[in-house]
Amino acid sequence: MTSLLPLALGFAMSCVGLGILFCTLRLLIGPSAQDRVLALDTLWMCCMLLCLLLGMRFGSMVYFEVALLIALLGFASTVALAKFLMRGEIIE
Amino acid sequence: MHEQAWEQLPLWISLPVSLLLVLGGCIALIGCLGLLRLPHFYQRIHGPAITITLGAGCILIASMLLFSALETRPVVHELLITLFVLLTAPMVSMLVMRAAVYRDLRKRRARPGTKDGEDEVYPVTQTQSRGDR
Amino acid sequence: MKRLLPSPLLSLVLLFTWLLMNQSLEVAHLLLGTLLAIIAPLLARPLQPHGYARIRRPLALLRLLAHASVEVLRSCFNVSRIILFARPEGLNSQFIRIPLDMRSPHGLALLAGIINLTPGTVWVEVLPDSHELALHVFDLHDAQWWIDTIKGQYEVPLMEIFEG
The missing domain is CATH 1.10.12 (Lyase 2-enoyl-coa Hydratase; Chain  A, domain 2)
Structure with a gap:
């Protein structure tokens, strides 16, 4: 059972990496602004998950702080962008 | 260095961790796939919700289990991220949804020749038949 | 104190x-x-304009949260199945309106959190005139079922907890 955990970690990392690719595609092709904001939010979330997985891969606790910071910044930036989408175009 | 520590992990801890990792990775991927392949914005907004709840939850639980086994003490500070994500994800999706609804309503009012649509809550059918891709 | x-x-x-x-x-x-x-x-x-919430029945809150997490898990798998296997054209995504009786802002906030955390439903807003909740459902089969579920399983316990 020595190789089970590295295999599962690699699988999860490639899944999350593919997810990041999908989000980036949606960010690039997203027809409306709200699509792009949603894709960016999901991108933040996937990056946080990838950080956690890297922390497990390298057995280091530092990645946890990175993941926490990514979660905080992602929330703040998405709220700001959504507020801008709602109010930003009122002054036309 | 920790590869040796991995090999000493008992099966009853490495098996659930692996299962949780595989499940979490699959769920996160499915959420992003939904974001990419669903045709309308109002459908796409439901995709990331499963990434956030179940995908993140599985990977965080796996991380907690693995670090607790490696350090031989309970490591639960991943609960912070779980708590934070669970508290903020609803707010984010509600704000994005409201922004999208207001933008669609405003766009519909700006278009000449359509009625204001006060009797209807939201441009349900109009938005989707218009092909707001 | x-x-x-x-x-x-x-x-x-x-x-x-x-x-x-x-x-x-x-x-x-x-x-x-x-x-x-x-x-x-x-x-x-x-x-906080409304002050801090007073939880009248902690046990009912715990039971509600447990029920909600089971519901979140269930709808997670439902939504994944739809994304993977269903044809997107056949999906019936709709806005529905649900009349609400609850007035407590804390209860409404918790209801919004639970509904948005459940994959497949997104809260839009509470309409100010009629006090109806506008909700977007990913795959709608039966609007009455949603109204009954949300009113019966979430709103009644929340009113017990926060309005008592």
């Missing part, structure tokens, strides 16, 4: 968060965390 600790539960959660962040149970961290847990709610009090 009431003036010093306007919300004991919030203070406990803050102390718990501080200890988790520092990952220790030393006396210094305990003292600092207690100080923070007393001062922060007092300073944040003016930011």
